[in-house]
Amino acid sequence: MLSMTPSKKRLAIFIIIGWLLLLASDRVGPLRLYQGSYIATYTLAVASIILLTGYSGQLSLGHGALMAVGAYAGALAIGKAMLHPVLGLVAAALIAGLFGLILGFAVARLSGPYLAGTTLALAVALPTLANQFDVLGGQQGLPLDVGSSPEGFGEDFSQYKWYFWICALAALIMIWAIANLVSSKYGRIYRALRDNPIAAELSGINVGRQKVLAFAISSGAAGLSGALLVILLGGVSPSAFPLGVSFFVLTGAIITGLYNLKGVILGGLILVALPEIADALASRIGGSEGLTNSLPDFLVSALLILAVVFTPNGPGKIFKRSH
């Protein structure tokens, strides 16, 4: 067996995972495909937070807004400008990344609670902006139909399978890119930013620039996940990304372990599975409407607290090989 460099190994692993997923998509029903699409999307969002908060140490409470930027960009690119879905997704990621670049520059000097507060304000402010501009569809939002699978895939290629392919592959590629990034020297740079910015500056790292770049890349990934969500939802509107979304994906990242990517799919899984489990539980208990509505949040919040208290460095440690 040829010895492979870590990056080649990583590429191989991702290719294998991708291939397995595509194989699996033939064998499961539409519900699982739909859920799988959501899992992939949320996993990507969680990965973007791991990059920004876990690695470069910038706490963002506003990733929902970045996802919204990507969502609207994707809806415009694919829906209005009629770009091919792949191009449209790339455009969405780039636009969100550009937005993140500007935002990252604006907040580069902020730390801790000041950064958190600014991203929080953004999360609240941005969705309402969409109401203002007609080109963004106002309050109704924009519809998006990504169409059915290409001709070459044949008649039997269901809509849900098409969704799944798009989401899973997009997420896989982006997460692979992020994984490469954090395993490279940039990973070490980010960790230095997070743990000791003064020492980092002294050892020649341009702290400001690296923070901004990390913000931009994270935003691009978040924007991509937003665009994927828009495809799944069939459209985007100002109410699609309320404040809760930001907390939701942050929760997924904390539960899965902020500080490395190794358990990241767990985050996506939990974010999709938990509300469903809660729904099932609520109807089993047969409680009031209040119970049904509130139980998912209760479980997610409880899990968040348990995660941050008992496994502060993430259950991903279970999957982690020793360094």
Add this chain to the structure above:
Amino acid sequence: MSLVVENLTIDHGAIRAISNVSFTVAQGELAAIIGANGAGKTTLLRTLSGLKESKSGSATWNGKSILGKRAEDLARSGIMHVSDGKSVIAELTVKENLALAGLWRKDKKDVAKATDEVVELFPILGQRMSQAGGSLSGGERQMLAIGRALVARPKLLLLDEPSLGLAPLIIEQIFQTIKSLIKKMDLTVLLVEQNAMGALKIADEGIVLNLGSVVAVDSAQNLLNDPAVRAAYLGY
């Protein structure tokens, strides 16, 4: 009432800061701990005042163990630690700083009396009562820090490098004041200092600490005359 430290070991993260240290400070004595930077002197003091945990060993005051207790409880039982770097709260006024150590005391009349005594001792504080602690000079802040401890009418005073960063004249003043306090206020004092000469001159007993271990324990006079100590710490 004496301070008895036996085989005390203290870790600071992965480093063994204090290793099997033993010494005794009898009541009414002024003991000086001298040693170079990094010898573990501050760590030792912080453990005795409850800010830090020890690994093993014992330390008793008045026969009762003072290890593993909360700092505020030790302070209330008469052990006052004047920590380094001019432990004055810059944003509070001189008056407020002085009041801190008396806040918990029930006998408000005595607190007022003690505060008056401190102002008598350090008149400059009386002139600056309503000024912010941060606006005081280095020497004034050290006086304020000591004064604040005295308001609590302590029995054991732990002083961490009171001379740090001060001009020689002020250092002399402060050392003399510390010495005079012992009789006046029935104190026992454990003084940690890099300024070995000044400390040993006013001390009864000296403890030499090097890299966390006790290298010598003797009367201050003997240490002042000891050629090895002179060469290492006294510069002649």
Add this chain to the structure above:
Amino acid sequence: MSQFITAVLTSLSSGAIYALMSIALVLVWRSTRVINFAQAGQAVLTTYIGYDVIQKTGSYWIALAVAVISGAVIGAIIDRFFMRPIFKRITTGPISLIAPVVATLGLLGIIQSSIGIVWGINYQSIEAPVSTDGFEVNGQVIAFNRFNLLILIIVTITMLLLSILFQRTNIGLALRASAYSPEIAKLSGIKVDAVRTFGWAISGAASGLAGMLYIPGYYLYPNAMDLLLVFGFIAAVIGGLDSMFGAVVGAMILGFGLSFSRTYISMEILFPTAFVLLILVLFVKPGGIFSAKKKRGA
């Protein structure tokens, strides 16, 4: 002209409520170094309690008193039995900076979802104790009413009381000392843990007051105070998290900014205005107006 007067008056009354929230946040920040997101939950929970009291007694004022007192109790309980154990457990690693804040986020979710389970998620309402018809000025009705005036009066009195508490009492001095330097406070014999719990109690009381003053203009539902928390946070950050005075100033700046943009531009531009205000202030002073931080080179 009446538009201007309206804008000013509504600035004051909304700024007053933001001030209650921002003071509560700053109080906890200074004593515990954590942004207490659960405050939105505490505030709305105490308002639900007040709602129940009104259902039973019909009196807004009794409900207000109960809300404030229960706010204090809940705040103290959260510090003593939730925050303190968490701080004890998580002391090292990069997570130690984020964990407490995330824990308050989780607590917020727990409180809000518990309210949903117990009280349901339907919108309720609380009636204001005085008329909410606008005053008449020169024959024109302005958007400022008796209740707004009452809010201003209550909050002003509260600020005065808090100011006396902090500056002129022993416990206030202990609070300030513990916030500036927990170590020196401990060495002076101050029971810093107990003092901090007291700070949380006051913070809880303030947010309880804010809830009962805010909700009569709107609806009561589990997420009703979320927006106010965001505004309170923005106000606190604008003023500089370390300053109680800054919290009030920040609240007023935000109140004026939002009120004027709402009156002269439109309702929609509200949140973007808040965001722009925040970014502008932080760009010039990354630590808020009253902070000591200087600009670091990017």
